[in-house]
Amino acid sequence: MIHFDGVCLSYGDKAVLKAMDMHIPAGVHVxxxxxxxxxxxxxxxxxxxxxxxxxxxxxVNARRVAYAFQExxxxxxxxxxxxxxxxxxxxxxxxxxxxxxxxxxxxxxGADLLPAELSGGMRQRxxxxxxxxxxxxxxxLDEPLKELDPHRRDSVLTxxxxxxxxxTVLLATHDRQETEALAEFTLDYRDGTFVPA
Amino acid sequence: xxxxxxxxxxxxxxxxxxxxxxxxxxxxxxxxLLPAPWTVAERLLRLAGxxxxxxxxxxxxGRILLGAALGVLAGVVTAVATNRYRFLNAVLSPxxxxxxxxxxxxxxxxxxxxxxRDILPCLIVFLMVLPVVWGNVSAGVAATDGQxxxxxxxxxxxxxxxxxxxxxxxxxxxxxxxxxTSLGLAWKSGVAAEVLTMPAFSIGRQLYESKLYMExxxxxxxxxxxxxxxxxxxxLFTALIRRLGRRRSMGGQGQ
Numbered sequence: 001m002i003h004f005d006g007v008c009l010s011y012g013d014k015a016v017l018k019a020m021d022m023h024i025p026a027g028v029h030v031x032x033x034x035x036x037x038x039x040x041x042x043x044x045x046x047x048x049x050x051x052x053x054x055x056x057x058x059x060v061n062a063r064r065v066a067y068a069f070q071e072x073x074x075x076x077x078x079x080x081x082x083x084x085x086x087x088x089x090x091x092x093x094x095x096x097x098x099x100x101x102x103x104x105x106x107x108x109x110g111a112d113l114l115p116a117e118l119s120g121g122m123r124q125r126x127x128x129x130x131x132x133x134x135x136x137x138x139x140x141l142d143e144p145l146k147e148l149d150p151h152r153r154d155s156v157l158t159x160x161x162x163x164x165x166x167x168t169v170l171l172a173t174h175d176r177q178e179t180e181a182l183a184e185f186t187l188d189y190r191d192g193t194f195v196p197a
Numbered sequence: 198x199x200x201x202x203x204x205x206x207x208x209x210x211x212x213x214x215x216x217x218x219x220x221x222x223x224x225x226x227x228x229x230l231l232p233a234p235w236t237v238a239e240r241l242l243r244l245a246g247x248x249x250x251x252x253x254x255x256x257x258x259g260r261i262l263l264g265a266a267l268g269v270l271a272g273v274v275t276a277v278a279t280n281r282y283r284f285l286n287a288v289l290s291p292x293x294x295x296x297x298x299x300x301x302x303x304x305x306x307x308x309x310x311x312x313x314r315d316i317l318p319c320l321i322v323f324l325m326v327l328p329v330v331w332g333n334v335s336a337g338v339a340a341t342d343g344q345x346x347x348x349x350x351x352x353x354x355x356x357x358x359x360x361x362x363x364x365x366x367x368x369x370x371x372x373x374x375x376x377x378t379s380l381g382l383a384w385k386s387g388v389a390a391e392v393l394t395m396p397a398f399s400i401g402r403q404l405y406e407s408k409l410y411m412e413x414x415x416x417x418x419x420x421x422x423x424x425x426x427x428x429x430x431x432x433l434f435t436a437l438i439r440r441l442g443r444r445r446s447m448g449g450q451g452q
Binding site: 048049050064065066067069071073075077078086087090130134 | 344345347348350351352353354358362363366
């Protein structure tokens, strides 16, 4: 499903990935761990096709890729429900589905609020609802529980685990609980590449 | 309450300046130099009672609005194209900078040789509005959040959806600001072009002839008409934008 062959990527003088090889078969859930700024988000961005490697090749055999971004990336002028509906076809008919996904992440009451009216944790849940609503065979999760309240974490983790079933998941995280709950394999950052922990 | 307070302040300011005008006209005592405001108002009312007055105003207004609308359209298209294609930006940027820096009078005199006098004011307004809209919309496109565009790419939004849902709301305030500036600019440059080219049925021609025959009251009356049209258009535009904004927020989903 995901193949990184000799991938190199630098930001200015800083080499983040050095000839990284990674092969993830379809349906497998993998967590990328490592210190902040080591390149976990970069690997997700490469897998999503948002970055190009300086050298090497990235091949992703997925029909649809859903990405729960670390920074939420919600359209500020659209309500939570409209943000989710955007990836469902953005019609009046799909709005009920958007609300359904928001209800699943415990955001039924904030569905008609704008992102600026939501807390960081609520925005994160909208971001997750959008990714889950989009579906797809590859799910990219960038620190999905980072801003969630402790009492929300378990329910959202269960939801993610249920909806990740049968899909390939690439998870960037610092969180042990996330790793243990969602990933079958863990790759740890070491000197420009990710190796089995 | 606040709106009525603002209106009262505006009316107060208007009354003050009309008072200054009245006092000055009485002090000077020569209507040929400065007619009194009541004389101008009387003349304006008398002119407004004729069909020709409204015909001339409508034709001038149409010409100016057509030029402004074409300028806005071309400005938006140029901004999108120059942001999309770098070579086009390299080719068009100097030209647009030249247009922006060239005095209106030079354009009018040059264009008078190339095009007919009836369409010249329209062309001048177009040339004045285009760089303003282009500059503002370009800034808006450049300021559009790259992370939102990446999100749109990942979720495979169509080009139309990206234009409507991401660029539209992001660039909208820049375009509105450009339109607001352009409205005033369009009136000034359009009427100036009419004064110099004197097309049939134009406010500019009336202004020129008033000056030619030393009809200062007419000159002031027509100028007052230009000012009132400009203010009315600005108010209309602001009301339209407010209404569109309200419809958007009420419609929410809005297809």
